Amino acid sequence: MVVGAGPYKNLTEAYPLDKKTLNKIVWRSFLSGFSRNGETGESIGWLWAIMPGLKKIHTDEQDLAYAMGHHLEYVETGSFLSTLAMGAVLSMEQCKYDPALIRSFKASVSAAADGIGTALFWYLIIPFTAMGVLSLAQGGSPAAALIYFLITAVLAVAARFAGMYIGYAQGTRLADTLSKKKKGAVRSIRLAGAFMIGAMIIVNMKDVSAALTMYNGSDSLDMASQLNQLLPGIIPLLLTWLMWHLLTRKNWSPMKCILLIVVIALAGAAIGLWAGTYEPLIHIG
């Protein structure tokens, strides 16, 4: 299913989204992680969350279906600042930019939101709050959990609202600047998007790493570190290339690709290729 091969039909800029719609999207964003799946990340929840905005922007029915289709492509926002990306992407939709630009912009801005959210919450707020209440909890006080919850919950809600308004305002500003030279902007943003997709392949796939150790008598060879010497993340890079090749050159359907991936994954686990704590079926080497 190739969606979004050309520009939207109705190219008149939509009215700015009102506060009520933006708030509705923020509340929906809290429910957008349910459908997190292996193939497209949070895309179903992402699309459902921004639907109120998309419906206001695209009055043309075909354009709406078209926009919904391309928003179902892979997106991962890390939840905590998902609204930052949502607001920025909606401001681009509102100016009716070419979907090629919106796709690339979405890839870079969602990865940026993921990066900021991860750094802010998983590496700063959550560890610091946890460490702060830890001694209280070790002493057996349930109040520790309450304090922990209140601090992180208030910050999480505040971050979502702030993210939405900052993302939408800054996105609109950027869209205005770019609108003078729309054609040039497409190329620049596509470059940034491709760059970020390359980075995401490495970062989001870190959890799949080779962990094979081969033994030859008393000598052993650690495949993981050998592959890392070659290039960290070589497995996801090669697999993404293979999928792209099968999709575009061999005309495979996504379903067939998924089956191939499941076979590769199970075969890899059977010989103990993937990192993790499990007993492989066959020991090689």
Added chain:
Amino acid sequence: MALIAILVFILTLDQSSFLRVLHRPLIACTLFGIVLNDPAKGAAVGAAMELIVLGAENRYVNTVLYSVMAVVLAVQSGMDVNTAIASALVFAWLGMYADGAFTAISAAFLPMARKAAENRDEKKLALANILPGILKALLFTVLACLAYTGGESFRTTVSSLEKNAGWVMAGLAAAGSLMKCLGFAVILRNIQIREISGALVAGAAFAALIVTTGISGATLLICAMLAFALAAYDYSLQANETAAAEKGGASKWW
């Protein structure tokens, strides 16, 4: 029992949606402790487990099952905190791989979502969003109930499952992660990557470089800064080109 089931259901939902802080071991274990009538022990187990999870690389590790069983062992079998956490480790394994396998299986909801997008059917889209979450929460509730009522015999079953069929679970979980490659490939096809594949390679190379330095938490952020810099530079380059062209004549090369 019913209360534990409800709590596991809610906390599993929170693991991927809502505020995503309620399922943290410190809070989850305290809640389970309250339900089992020993909040102090729950909080102590939670504190110890929180320390373990804080160091974990993967932010999507599902610790709900691990939390509930560690608290149950600590409260009902009277184990001390560290023994309970060590004894419940097999449930951390079960939770992690059940979660990974479910992530792979949830891709089955994509055709439904795509159909909804074609028909602009928001209700069906909402269903495709909520349904996997509810199914996953139900799966974990059933697993928790089995673990709670099954006691020692369930634990040995899971242990033997880990030994004999562990590779199947690990394979499914790996499939769940590897499927992202297809998601990336679809975007690459749709943005016609061929003309700009250099930027893709540059991004991958930069990320690989940063990941190996060990400051992996900020990798995406640093890459995003570079990407925006790249776009801004390219844009200004074009602005100069067009300005020169508008003035008439080619731009000076000297």
